[in-house]
Amino acid sequence: MPKVLIIDDEVSILESLEMFLSEGGYTVRTAATAKAGKSLFKRFEPDVVVLDIRLPDSTGFDVLSWLNRSPKPPKVIMITAFHDMETAITSMKNGAFDYIHKPLDADEVETTIEKAVRAVQAEREVTVSGDQTDAVEEDVIIGKSKPILDVFKTIGMLCRNDATALILGETGTGKELIARVIHKNSKNSNAPFITLDCSAVVETLLESELFGHEKGAFTGADQTKPGQIELAGKGTLFLDEIGELSLGIQGKLLGFLERREYLRVGGQYPQRSQCRILAATHRDLNAMVQDGKFRKDLYFRLNVVTLNVPPLCERLEDIPDLAHHFLKIISQSMHKPFQLQDGAMDMLMQHHFPGNVRELKNIITAAAVRSPSNVILKEDIQQVLSLHRDSTQTPDPASNLENIEQQHIERVLKAVGWNRTQAARLLGISLPTLRSKIRKFGIDPDEP
Ligand SMILES: Nc1ncnc2c1ncn2[C@@H]1O[C@H](COP(=O)(O)OP(=O)(O)OP(=O)(O)O)[C@@H](O)[C@H]1O
Protein backbone atom coordinates (compact mmCIF):
# COMPACT_ATOMS: atom_id res chain seq x y z
CA MET A 1 0.00 0.00 0.00
CA PRO A 2 1.40 3.45 -0.87
CA LYS A 3 2.44 5.48 2.16
CA VAL A 4 1.43 9.12 2.58
CA LEU A 5 2.62 11.56 5.23
CA ILE A 6 0.63 14.77 5.77
CA ILE A 7 2.28 17.72 7.50
CA ASP A 8 -0.12 20.55 8.31
CA ASP A 9 -0.96 22.47 11.45
CA GLU A 10 -4.70 22.54 10.83
CA VAL A 11 -6.09 19.60 12.73
CA SER A 12 -9.31 19.55 10.74
CA ILE A 13 -7.36 19.11 7.50
CA LEU A 14 -5.23 16.34 9.00
CA GLU A 15 -8.25 14.44 10.20
CA SER A 16 -10.34 14.68 7.09
CA LEU A 17 -7.44 13.86 4.75
CA GLU A 18 -6.39 10.93 6.89
CA MET A 19 -9.87 9.46 6.83
CA PHE A 20 -10.43 10.11 3.15
CA LEU A 21 -7.07 8.66 2.04
CA SER A 22 -7.22 5.64 4.34
CA GLU A 23 -10.52 4.73 2.73
CA GLY A 24 -8.82 5.10 -0.66
CA GLY A 25 -6.30 2.40 0.27
CA TYR A 26 -3.32 4.48 1.46
CA THR A 27 -1.38 4.07 4.68
CA VAL A 28 -1.49 7.53 6.23
CA ARG A 29 0.44 9.26 9.03
CA THR A 30 0.04 12.89 10.11
CA ALA A 31 2.15 15.53 11.81
CA ALA A 32 1.27 19.07 12.93
CA THR A 33 4.78 20.58 13.02
CA ALA A 34 7.90 20.49 10.87
CA LYS A 35 9.85 18.83 13.68
CA ALA A 36 7.32 16.06 14.21
CA GLY A 37 6.99 15.63 10.44
CA LYS A 38 10.74 15.15 9.95
CA SER A 39 11.10 12.59 12.69
CA LEU A 40 8.05 10.69 11.46
CA PHE A 41 9.42 10.82 7.92
CA LYS A 42 12.60 8.97 8.94
CA ARG A 43 10.71 6.13 10.59
CA PHE A 44 7.77 5.89 8.20
CA GLU A 45 9.62 6.41 4.85
CA PRO A 46 6.55 7.58 2.94
CA ASP A 47 6.27 7.62 -0.87
CA VAL A 48 4.38 10.89 -0.86
CA VAL A 49 4.42 13.86 1.51
CA VAL A 50 1.60 16.41 1.51
CA LEU A 51 3.13 19.54 2.98
CA ASP A 52 1.66 22.86 4.04
CA ILE A 53 3.67 25.98 3.22
CA ARG A 54 2.97 27.62 6.57
CA LEU A 55 3.96 25.65 9.64
CA PRO A 56 4.29 26.83 13.24
CA ASP A 57 8.00 26.05 13.64
CA SER A 58 9.39 26.37 10.09
CA THR A 59 8.39 27.03 6.49
CA GLY A 60 7.23 24.37 4.08
CA PHE A 61 10.10 25.35 1.76
CA ASP A 62 12.69 24.46 4.41
CA VAL A 63 11.04 21.12 4.97
CA LEU A 64 10.84 20.59 1.19
CA SER A 65 14.56 21.07 0.71
CA TRP A 66 15.31 18.89 3.75
CA LEU A 67 13.13 16.13 2.25
CA ASN A 68 14.80 16.45 -1.13
CA ARG A 69 18.22 16.03 0.46
CA SER A 70 17.17 12.86 2.28
CA PRO A 71 18.49 9.48 1.05
CA LYS A 72 15.06 8.47 -0.24
CA PRO A 73 13.38 11.68 -1.36
CA PRO A 74 9.59 11.38 -1.51
CA LYS A 75 7.23 13.06 -3.97
CA VAL A 76 6.20 16.25 -2.22
CA ILE A 77 2.83 17.91 -2.84
CA MET A 78 2.69 21.42 -1.42
CA ILE A 79 -0.48 23.00 -0.07
CA THR A 80 -0.52 26.68 -0.95
CA ALA A 81 -2.95 29.47 -0.13
CA PHE A 82 -5.50 30.10 -2.81
CA HIS A 83 -4.32 32.48 -5.54
CA ASP A 84 -0.78 32.54 -4.32
CA MET A 85 0.99 32.08 -7.60
CA GLU A 86 4.40 32.99 -6.32
CA THR A 87 4.59 30.24 -3.71
CA ALA A 88 3.24 27.81 -6.26
CA ILE A 89 6.02 28.68 -8.68
CA THR A 90 8.68 28.65 -5.97
CA SER A 91 7.45 25.21 -4.85
CA MET A 92 7.85 23.78 -8.33
CA LYS A 93 11.26 25.39 -8.75
CA ASN A 94 12.42 23.89 -5.47
CA GLY A 95 11.55 20.43 -6.59
CA ALA A 96 7.98 19.85 -5.39
CA PHE A 97 6.11 17.23 -7.39
CA ASP A 98 2.98 19.36 -7.56
CA TYR A 99 0.94 21.79 -5.50
CA ILE A 100 -2.70 22.06 -4.51
CA HIS A 101 -4.65 25.06 -3.31
CA LYS A 102 -6.56 25.72 -0.13
CA PRO A 103 -9.49 25.24 0.34
CA LEU A 104 -8.69 21.66 -0.52
CA ASP A 105 -10.80 19.77 -2.98
CA ALA A 106 -10.92 16.07 -2.12
CA ASP A 107 -10.89 14.91 -5.74
CA GLU A 108 -7.95 17.13 -6.61
CA VAL A 109 -6.02 15.84 -3.60
CA GLU A 110 -6.72 12.27 -4.61
CA THR A 111 -5.79 12.64 -8.30
CA THR A 112 -2.58 14.47 -7.39
CA ILE A 113 -1.57 11.81 -4.90
CA GLU A 114 -2.44 9.08 -7.39
CA LYS A 115 -0.22 10.72 -9.99
CA ALA A 116 2.64 10.97 -7.50
CA VAL A 117 2.25 7.32 -6.59
CA ARG A 118 2.29 6.33 -10.25
CA ALA A 119 5.52 8.30 -10.66
CA VAL A 120 7.06 6.48 -7.70
CA GLN A 121 6.06 3.12 -9.13
CA ALA A 122 7.31 3.99 -12.58
CA GLU A 123 10.67 5.00 -11.10
CA ARG A 124 10.95 1.63 -9.38
CA GLU A 125 10.06 -0.31 -12.50
CA VAL A 126 12.07 1.59 -15.03
CA THR A 127 14.76 -0.35 -16.84
CA VAL A 128 17.90 1.71 -16.46
CA SER A 129 19.54 2.19 -19.83
CA GLY A 130 23.02 3.56 -19.34
CA ASP A 131 24.09 6.56 -17.35
CA GLN A 132 22.12 9.64 -18.32
CA THR A 133 24.95 11.85 -17.18
CA ASP A 134 27.46 10.33 -19.61
CA ALA A 135 28.66 12.96 -22.02
CA VAL A 136 26.66 12.83 -25.24
CA GLU A 137 28.29 13.51 -28.51
CA GLU A 138 26.54 16.27 -30.38
CA ASP A 139 26.99 15.58 -34.03
CA VAL A 140 26.20 11.92 -34.19
CA ILE A 141 23.64 10.28 -36.40
CA ILE A 142 21.72 7.69 -34.44
CA GLY A 143 20.19 4.64 -36.11
CA LYS A 144 20.76 1.03 -37.09
CA SER A 145 17.94 0.48 -39.58
CA LYS A 146 18.74 -0.67 -43.09
CA PRO A 147 17.84 2.68 -44.73
CA ILE A 148 20.01 4.66 -42.32
CA LEU A 149 22.92 2.21 -42.77
CA ASP A 150 22.71 2.96 -46.50
CA VAL A 151 22.96 6.65 -45.66
CA PHE A 152 26.06 5.92 -43.54
CA LYS A 153 27.68 4.18 -46.49
CA THR A 154 27.23 7.17 -48.75
CA ILE A 155 28.46 9.50 -46.00
CA GLY A 156 31.57 7.34 -45.65
CA MET A 157 32.22 7.64 -49.34
CA LEU A 158 31.73 11.42 -49.25
CA CYS A 159 34.22 11.79 -46.41
CA ARG A 160 37.02 10.48 -48.64
CA ASN A 161 36.66 13.16 -51.30
CA ASP A 162 35.17 16.60 -51.61
CA ALA A 163 32.50 15.92 -54.16
CA THR A 164 29.46 18.14 -54.28
CA ALA A 165 26.41 16.39 -52.88
CA LEU A 166 22.70 16.87 -52.66
CA ILE A 167 20.89 15.81 -49.49
CA LEU A 168 17.21 15.14 -50.03
CA GLY A 169 14.57 14.35 -47.45
CA GLU A 170 11.44 15.52 -45.71
CA THR A 171 11.61 18.19 -43.05
CA GLY A 172 13.29 17.09 -39.82
CA THR A 173 14.92 13.96 -41.22
CA GLY A 174 18.42 15.13 -40.31
CA LYS A 175 19.74 16.73 -43.50
CA GLU A 176 21.69 19.46 -41.75
CA LEU A 177 23.06 17.01 -39.20
CA ILE A 178 24.28 14.79 -42.03
CA ALA A 179 25.99 17.75 -43.70
CA ARG A 180 27.82 18.53 -40.43
CA VAL A 181 28.89 14.94 -39.99
CA ILE A 182 30.27 14.81 -43.53
CA HIS A 183 32.25 17.97 -42.86
CA LYS A 184 33.52 16.80 -39.48
CA ASN A 185 34.87 13.61 -40.99
CA SER A 186 36.41 15.12 -44.08
CA LYS A 187 40.07 16.02 -44.49
CA ASN A 188 39.31 19.74 -44.16
CA SER A 189 37.36 19.38 -40.94
CA ASN A 190 39.45 22.10 -39.31
CA ALA A 191 38.23 24.64 -41.86
CA PRO A 192 34.84 26.29 -41.27
CA PHE A 193 31.42 24.74 -41.80
CA ILE A 194 29.04 27.47 -42.90
CA THR A 195 25.30 27.19 -43.35
CA LEU A 196 23.44 29.51 -45.68
CA ASP A 197 19.67 29.14 -45.51
CA CYS A 198 18.65 30.20 -49.00
CA SER A 199 15.03 30.70 -47.95
CA ALA A 200 15.86 33.03 -45.07
CA VAL A 201 17.70 35.71 -47.02
CA VAL A 202 15.89 38.26 -49.20
CA GLU A 203 16.60 37.49 -52.82
CA THR A 204 18.35 40.76 -53.57
CA LEU A 205 20.77 40.18 -50.73
CA LEU A 206 21.37 36.52 -51.39
CA GLU A 207 23.89 37.07 -54.15
CA SER A 208 25.98 39.34 -51.96
CA GLU A 209 25.58 36.94 -49.04
CA LEU A 210 26.90 34.11 -51.20
CA PHE A 211 29.60 35.84 -53.26
CA GLY A 212 30.31 38.99 -51.22
CA HIS A 213 30.39 42.51 -52.63
CA GLU A 214 32.82 45.29 -53.48
CA LYS A 215 32.76 48.64 -51.77
CA GLY A 216 30.19 50.85 -53.52
CA ALA A 217 28.48 47.97 -55.34
CA PHE A 218 25.12 49.25 -54.14
CA THR A 219 23.77 51.86 -51.74
CA GLY A 220 24.82 50.87 -48.28
CA ALA A 221 27.80 48.83 -49.44
CA ASP A 222 30.33 51.10 -47.77
CA GLN A 223 32.91 48.36 -47.38
CA THR A 224 34.04 45.34 -49.32
CA LYS A 225 32.51 42.29 -47.71
CA PRO A 226 33.46 38.66 -48.21
CA GLY A 227 30.72 36.22 -49.11
CA GLN A 228 30.02 32.87 -47.48
CA ILE A 229 31.91 31.07 -50.25
CA GLU A 230 35.02 33.01 -49.28
CA LEU A 231 34.44 32.61 -45.53
CA ALA A 232 34.15 28.86 -45.90
CA GLY A 233 37.75 28.74 -47.14
CA LYS A 234 38.68 25.13 -47.69
CA GLY A 235 35.76 24.04 -45.54
CA THR A 236 32.15 23.33 -46.37
CA LEU A 237 29.39 25.66 -47.48
CA PHE A 238 26.04 24.06 -46.74
CA LEU A 239 23.31 25.55 -48.91
CA ASP A 240 20.10 24.76 -47.11
CA GLU A 241 16.73 24.97 -48.90
CA ILE A 242 18.47 25.17 -52.26
CA GLY A 243 15.07 24.82 -53.95
CA GLU A 244 14.34 28.43 -52.96
CA LEU A 245 17.16 29.92 -55.09
CA SER A 246 16.00 32.25 -57.85
CA LEU A 247 16.84 31.26 -61.42
CA GLY A 248 19.32 34.14 -61.66
CA ILE A 249 21.38 33.01 -58.69
CA GLN A 250 21.07 29.40 -59.79
CA GLY A 251 22.96 30.42 -62.95
CA LYS A 252 25.70 32.11 -60.97
CA LEU A 253 26.07 29.17 -58.63
CA LEU A 254 26.33 26.85 -61.62
CA GLY A 255 29.10 29.04 -63.02
CA PHE A 256 30.98 28.73 -59.77
CA LEU A 257 30.58 24.96 -59.61
CA GLU A 258 31.89 24.60 -63.18
CA ARG A 259 34.87 26.93 -63.00
CA ARG A 260 35.46 27.31 -59.25
CA GLU A 261 35.49 31.04 -59.93
CA TYR A 262 33.01 33.77 -59.10
CA LEU A 263 32.61 37.52 -59.05
CA ARG A 264 31.74 39.54 -55.97
CA VAL A 265 28.73 41.79 -56.52
CA GLY A 266 30.12 44.89 -58.23
CA GLY A 267 33.46 43.15 -58.74
CA GLN A 268 35.49 42.78 -61.95
CA TYR A 269 38.13 40.28 -61.01
CA PRO A 270 37.21 36.64 -60.58
CA GLN A 271 37.81 35.14 -57.12
CA ARG A 272 38.63 31.51 -56.57
CA SER A 273 37.40 29.23 -53.83
CA GLN A 274 38.11 25.62 -52.91
CA CYS A 275 35.15 25.19 -50.59
CA ARG A 276 33.00 22.14 -50.79
CA ILE A 277 29.32 22.60 -51.56
CA LEU A 278 26.69 20.47 -49.89
CA ALA A 279 23.09 21.36 -50.69
CA ALA A 280 19.80 20.24 -49.16
CA THR A 281 16.10 20.57 -49.77
CA HIS A 282 12.82 18.97 -48.76
CA ARG A 283 11.39 19.82 -52.18
CA ASP A 284 11.12 17.55 -55.18
CA LEU A 285 13.83 19.14 -57.31
CA ASN A 286 13.13 16.79 -60.18
CA ALA A 287 9.55 18.07 -60.39
CA MET A 288 10.83 21.64 -60.11
CA VAL A 289 13.08 20.97 -63.11
CA GLN A 290 10.04 19.71 -65.06
CA ASP A 291 8.15 22.88 -64.13
CA GLY A 292 11.03 25.08 -65.22
CA LYS A 293 11.63 26.35 -61.68
CA PHE A 294 15.02 24.76 -61.20
CA ARG A 295 17.82 24.66 -63.77
CA LYS A 296 18.39 21.20 -65.10
CA ASP A 297 22.14 21.76 -65.55
CA LEU A 298 22.50 22.91 -61.94
CA TYR A 299 20.45 19.95 -60.77
CA PHE A 300 22.88 17.58 -62.51
CA ARG A 301 25.89 19.43 -61.11
CA LEU A 302 24.62 19.18 -57.54
CA ASN A 303 23.41 15.68 -58.02
CA VAL A 304 26.88 14.18 -58.45
CA VAL A 305 26.07 12.28 -55.29
CA THR A 306 22.57 12.17 -53.84
CA LEU A 307 21.76 11.22 -50.30
CA ASN A 308 18.13 10.27 -49.86
CA VAL A 309 17.31 10.53 -46.19
CA PRO A 310 14.32 8.29 -45.45
CA PRO A 311 11.40 9.65 -43.40
CA LEU A 312 11.19 8.33 -39.85
CA CYS A 313 8.09 6.25 -40.63
CA GLU A 314 10.28 4.08 -42.85
CA ARG A 315 12.71 3.35 -40.01
CA LEU A 316 10.53 2.98 -36.94
CA GLU A 317 13.04 0.59 -35.39
CA ASP A 318 15.38 3.55 -34.89
CA ILE A 319 12.93 5.28 -32.55
CA PRO A 320 14.14 3.68 -29.27
CA ASP A 321 17.79 4.58 -29.91
CA LEU A 322 16.85 8.08 -31.00
CA ALA A 323 14.60 8.53 -27.96
CA HIS A 324 17.35 7.46 -25.56
CA HIS A 325 19.80 9.76 -27.28
CA PHE A 326 17.45 12.74 -26.90
CA LEU A 327 16.73 11.84 -23.27
CA LYS A 328 20.45 12.08 -22.59
CA ILE A 329 20.73 15.44 -24.29
CA ILE A 330 17.73 16.75 -22.36
CA SER A 331 19.05 15.31 -19.09
CA GLN A 332 22.27 17.23 -19.54
CA SER A 333 20.62 20.52 -20.44
CA MET A 334 18.15 20.29 -17.57
CA HIS A 335 20.55 18.70 -15.06
CA LYS A 336 18.08 15.94 -14.30
CA PRO A 337 18.47 12.30 -15.35
CA PHE A 338 15.33 11.53 -17.36
CA GLN A 339 14.06 8.05 -18.15
CA LEU A 340 10.95 6.81 -19.91
CA GLN A 341 8.36 4.76 -18.05
CA ASP A 342 8.21 1.22 -19.41
CA GLY A 343 5.63 1.13 -22.16
CA ALA A 344 6.08 4.77 -23.16
CA MET A 345 8.32 3.71 -26.03
CA ASP A 346 5.57 1.59 -27.57
CA MET A 347 3.32 4.62 -27.58
CA LEU A 348 5.97 6.61 -29.41
CA MET A 349 6.43 3.87 -31.97
CA GLN A 350 2.74 4.05 -32.88
CA HIS A 351 2.88 7.75 -33.74
CA HIS A 352 3.28 8.87 -37.35
CA PHE A 353 5.85 11.66 -37.13
CA PRO A 354 5.11 13.88 -40.11
CA GLY A 355 7.83 16.14 -38.65
CA ASN A 356 10.22 13.17 -38.52
CA VAL A 357 13.17 13.08 -36.13
CA ARG A 358 12.74 16.72 -35.13
CA GLU A 359 9.18 15.96 -34.07
CA LEU A 360 10.34 13.00 -31.98
CA LYS A 361 12.88 15.24 -30.29
CA ASN A 362 10.26 17.92 -29.67
CA ILE A 363 7.80 15.43 -28.23
CA ILE A 364 10.33 14.03 -25.80
CA THR A 365 11.50 17.50 -24.82
CA ALA A 366 7.92 18.68 -24.26
CA ALA A 367 7.12 15.63 -22.14
CA ALA A 368 10.31 16.11 -20.08
CA VAL A 369 9.60 19.76 -19.50
CA ARG A 370 6.13 18.87 -18.20
CA SER A 371 7.28 15.95 -16.11
CA PRO A 372 7.72 16.74 -12.42
CA SER A 373 9.66 13.54 -11.85
CA ASN A 374 12.71 11.99 -13.48
CA VAL A 375 10.58 9.35 -15.09
CA ILE A 376 8.50 10.56 -17.99
CA LEU A 377 5.17 8.82 -17.59
CA LYS A 378 3.10 7.26 -20.34
CA GLU A 379 0.42 9.83 -19.57
CA ASP A 380 2.89 12.69 -20.16
CA ILE A 381 3.76 11.25 -23.56
CA GLN A 382 0.09 10.64 -24.28
CA GLN A 383 -0.75 14.25 -23.54
CA VAL A 384 1.96 15.65 -25.78
CA LEU A 385 1.11 13.20 -28.56
CA SER A 386 -2.54 14.20 -28.49
CA LEU A 387 -1.56 17.86 -28.77
CA HIS A 388 0.51 17.01 -31.83
CA ARG A 389 -2.38 15.05 -33.33
CA ASP A 390 -4.95 17.77 -32.60
CA SER A 391 -2.77 20.34 -34.24
CA THR A 392 -3.13 18.55 -37.55
CA GLN A 393 -6.91 18.18 -37.28
CA THR A 394 -8.30 21.54 -36.22
CA PRO A 395 -9.87 23.90 -38.78
CA ASP A 396 -7.07 26.41 -38.51
CA PRO A 397 -4.02 24.24 -38.18
CA ALA A 398 -1.57 27.03 -38.94
CA SER A 399 -2.45 29.31 -36.04
CA ASN A 400 -2.96 26.38 -33.71
CA LEU A 401 0.43 25.01 -34.62
CA GLU A 402 1.94 28.41 -33.94
CA ASN A 403 0.32 28.45 -30.52
CA ILE A 404 1.75 25.09 -29.68
CA GLU A 405 5.11 26.12 -31.04
CA GLN A 406 5.11 29.26 -28.93
CA GLN A 407 4.15 27.42 -25.77
CA HIS A 408 6.71 24.76 -26.43
CA ILE A 409 9.48 27.30 -26.97
CA GLU A 410 8.50 29.13 -23.78
CA ARG A 411 8.49 25.94 -21.74
CA VAL A 412 11.86 24.86 -23.06
CA LEU A 413 13.37 28.30 -22.44
CA LYS A 414 12.09 28.25 -18.86
CA ALA A 415 13.35 24.73 -18.30
CA VAL A 416 16.91 25.70 -19.22
CA GLY A 417 16.82 28.98 -17.30
CA TRP A 418 16.53 31.12 -20.48
CA ASN A 419 19.82 29.88 -21.84
CA ARG A 420 19.14 30.39 -25.54
CA THR A 421 21.99 28.27 -26.81
CA GLN A 422 20.78 25.30 -24.75
CA ALA A 423 17.19 25.92 -25.77
CA ALA A 424 18.03 26.09 -29.48
CA ARG A 425 19.90 22.83 -29.13
CA LEU A 426 16.95 21.12 -27.48
CA LEU A 427 14.54 22.54 -30.00
CA GLY A 428 16.69 21.38 -32.90
CA ILE A 429 16.78 24.85 -34.45
CA SER A 430 19.61 27.31 -34.93
CA LEU A 431 20.23 30.15 -32.52
CA PRO A 432 19.26 32.84 -35.07
CA THR A 433 16.02 30.95 -35.80
CA LEU A 434 15.25 30.79 -32.08
CA ARG A 435 15.96 34.51 -31.73
CA SER A 436 13.62 35.35 -34.58
CA LYS A 437 10.89 33.16 -33.07
CA ILE A 438 11.32 34.83 -29.68
CA ARG A 439 10.85 38.16 -31.43
CA LYS A 440 7.94 36.93 -33.53
CA PHE A 441 6.02 35.51 -30.57
CA GLY A 442 7.08 38.31 -28.23
CA ILE A 443 8.37 35.85 -25.66
CA ASP A 444 9.75 37.74 -22.71
CA PRO A 445 11.75 36.23 -19.83
CA ASP A 446 10.59 38.96 -17.42
CA GLU A 447 6.93 38.11 -17.80
CA PRO A 448 5.67 35.56 -15.30
N1 LIG B 1 19.60 10.25 -36.99
C1 LIG B 1 19.63 11.25 -36.08
N2 LIG B 1 20.30 11.08 -34.92
C2 LIG B 1 20.33 12.06 -33.99
N3 LIG B 1 19.71 13.24 -34.13
C3 LIG B 1 19.03 13.46 -35.26
C4 LIG B 1 18.97 12.49 -36.30
N4 LIG B 1 18.24 12.99 -37.31
C5 LIG B 1 17.85 14.24 -36.93
N5 LIG B 1 18.34 14.54 -35.69
C6 LIG B 1 18.09 15.77 -34.93
O1 LIG B 1 16.78 16.22 -35.30
C7 LIG B 1 16.77 17.63 -35.45
C8 LIG B 1 16.37 17.98 -36.88
O2 LIG B 1 17.41 17.60 -37.78
P1 LIG B 1 17.92 18.54 -38.98
O3 LIG B 1 17.86 19.98 -38.58
O4 LIG B 1 19.21 18.03 -39.45
O5 LIG B 1 16.75 18.24 -40.03
P2 LIG B 1 16.55 18.78 -41.52
O6 LIG B 1 16.37 17.60 -42.38
O7 LIG B 1 17.65 19.73 -41.86
O8 LIG B 1 15.13 19.53 -41.39
P3 LIG B 1 14.55 20.79 -42.26
O9 LIG B 1 14.24 20.28 -43.63
O10 LIG B 1 13.29 21.14 -41.52
O11 LIG B 1 15.58 21.85 -42.23
C9 LIG B 1 18.14 18.11 -35.07
O12 LIG B 1 18.13 18.46 -33.72
C10 LIG B 1 19.02 16.91 -35.31
O13 LIG B 1 20.17 16.94 -34.52
Ligand SMILES: [Mg+2]
Ligand atom coordinates in the same frame (compact mmCIF):
# COMPACT_ATOMS: atom_id res chain seq x y z
MG1 LIG C 1 17.51 21.83 -42.15
